[in-house]
Amino acid sequence: MGTEKDCIQISCLPSVRLLLSSLLVITLFGCSIGVRLPEVDLTEPGWTVWSGQALWKAQADRPAIAGEILLARHLNGDVLISFSKPPVPIFTAQSFGEKWKIDFIHTQRRHAGRGGPPTRFVWFQIPTLLQDATAPKGWHVLVTDGPIWELQNPASGEHIRLVLDI
Numbered sequence: 415m416g417t418e419k420d421c422i423q424i425s426c427l428p429s430v431r432l433l434l435s436s437l438l439v440i441t442l443f444g445c446s447i448g449v450r451l452p453e454v455d456l457t458e459p460g461w462t463v464w465s466g467q468a469l470w471k472a473q474a475d476r477p478a479i480a481g482e483i484l485l486a487r488h489l490n491g492d493v494l495i496s497f498s499k500p501p502v503p504i505f506t507a508q509s510f511g512e513k514w515k516i517d518f519i520h521t522q523r524r525h526a527g528r529g530g531p532p533t534r535f536v537w538f539q540i541p542t543l544l545q546d547a548t549a550p551k552g553w554h555v556l557v558t559d560g561p562i563w564e565l566q567n568p569a570s571g572e573h574i575r576l577v578l579d580i
Contacts, residue, residue: 466577468481509530512530562576
């Protein structure tokens with residue numbers, strides 16, 4: 415039978431594990447948890463806004479999601495994207511200066527950080543693409559007559575079709 419000291423150490427072990435786990439999570443994800451971005455007023459000067467319909471297939475083996483898209487880019491490079499299937503938002507993405515975030519509301523996932531947004535989230539690049547038509551690395555872009563844009567990533571199977579109200 416152990417001493418009282420042994421019992422205290424054993425009973426404290428779950429608390430220590432919880433504390434260490436919490437510190438590990440904060441260390442690994444701390445830079446992305448605290449990212450706060452300002453509200454955006456698209457009526458302010460400097461914003462270019464596109465809206466329309468989108469069809470998004472995130473991976474080759476997943477079904478496509480159809481919905482409404484709002485894409486906006488400020489002259490300073492800030493970006494706002496909202497994709498929804500009314501009345502349900504699918505995701506919102508925003509970059510502001512050296513901060514970015516993307517919230518996938520339908521799956522309750524959030525990614526955020528400092529510096530440029532990761533290239534795996536091509537949505538951040540689409541407003542710039544609409545202005546200068548340079549395809550992101552690994553992507554094929556097809557612009558048809560009028561406001562129809564198709565983006566395909568053969569490696570991942572991701573496919574985005576935009577029909578914009580221009």
